[in-house]
Amino acid sequence: MIEVNGLKKIYEVKRRQNFFCSEKEKIEAVKDISMKLEKGQIVGLLGINGAGKTTTIKMLTTLIEPTAGTYSFDGIDAIAHPDKVKRQINMIAGGERMIYWKLTAYENLWYYGQLYGIENSLLKKRIEELLKIVGLEEKANLPVETFSKGMKQRLQIARGMINDPKYIFLDEPTIGLDAIVTQELHKEIIRLAKEEEKGILLTSHYLSEVEELCDYIYLVNAGELVFEGTKKNLTDYVFSKNRYVFSVKGMDEAIIIKLRDHLRSIDLESEVMHENGNAVITSKAELSANIAEFAVNESLIINELHKLEPSLEQAVIKLSKNIESKGVDIA
């Protein structure tokens, strides 16, 4: 398990005053982040407004030294023993960089395998397996510069698996990819977590991707953790009221008024709006049964009655608007 406690990073940057003078300024990119990642789990790290998630990932991958805080991988202190940790982790980033374009797919994997000191016969076997998994076995001996964007990204995944890491950091892994390739990669990420028990930390701007893949979410803003929990926890946290869409045959303003009166007798704060021929109801109380009861009592023929489940995207957008307008308590 990865355990992170009170991770902090302060950068010291120089601000140029004029040609001869510059002034040092301290920027607190990550303020106090604590998190956990278990094997076989896919955890999302989401950020709002320059949140510090890249800095967090770079610290966890030992590329950046934290100013304060601790983190360990299966009990190994990553700050004291970064070399031991490096053997257990790898990172896969989106985009077409980070591989050698003039080398073939096989040569790229061979080179990265050598950096981990993998024994040659094992490395050969692993490269063949990985190329098969990512569907590049037929293209193994072609230079990477002849690959499509999706193929390069698949090679990145194979590269990120070359040392058989226990934990994988995925930094925007599907950026710029088409829907079909993205779907294939999603399947592969789920397979890695569920079948191979890899612990995966994912950052992505595509909230639908996080929604599809992640078991647990950490949401950071301006270097601080503003929420942690499941997707359901987040939507419940942001959208404290239930929303229903209700429509009946012959829906008119009189029915809306009657419905409003009926529901207010149950929940005084409930609201009923008439939108596009439907009644849109918001309430803290669970009202599905009451709405159905109203329709039966009024002898109305129901066309539609369902509860609106807010998406992760709606939750994050609403949360970020709340943060911008008034700030939120740290969860």
Next chain:
Amino acid sequence: MKYFFKVMLAESWKQHRNYFSNKLIYVSLFLWPFLSFMASYYSYKVFDIEGSVVSYISGGNIMVFLLIGYMGMSFFRSVVQSAWHFSFERQSGTLEYIYLSPASRMAVILGNALSSVFEGSVAMAVFGALIILYNKESLSINVIGLVTVIPIFLCVALLWGAFLNACFLYSRDTDFLFTVLEEPMEIFSGVKVPVSIFPGWARVISCIFPLTYALEALRQVMLNSADISSVKNVVIISLVIILVLLSATLITIHIVEKHMRKTGNVILF
């Protein structure tokens, strides 16, 4: 140790494949030094070389003198270029993955410098063949001296490349080092003109470049039949340079990684 050499050889192979996949690179590797060599040779033609204050230069062996200079220069230039090439790893994002691995940074850097040995060796072979082909009678070689000096020359070149490589990694703004080091190395190391006839200030600058000592030793053993005792001062200085470069490279690698981890600049490009 096995892991160290594995990484070094893999790095060397990768750099060779990455930067020398196009055969035209060999043209630039020879053509430019050759044109420069010809320009220098014909510049000398107009002067009376016989009266030179340098004991081992005469009208008969000036061509060999210059060929040795350009042979050494080609070799050193290729290690400087390979060090500079390595800084492109930052732009391509691959440096981040090298630092993500537990591989020895010294092995990676030495591997990169080693990749240039092949290219440098080809250049040396061509210049060496030219020497033998056109002017072998003016050679006066001390074989034991030559066998001693060449490995020292190779070690100095490799470590010079490794040291520069470590310096280039410090930040994305170290490209200026290439300009600062490449041309002045040709001017001040005695490639075209013996360092002994330089004015004092220029001799001070020439001391900075390991190529100066390497060329002096090579010329002494190839043109003056100098034995080990005659070039012992240059050999001792070269050995000291090897130790200094090795220590400086290890220290620089440590400083660079510490700086990168503190500032996060490994991901800046």
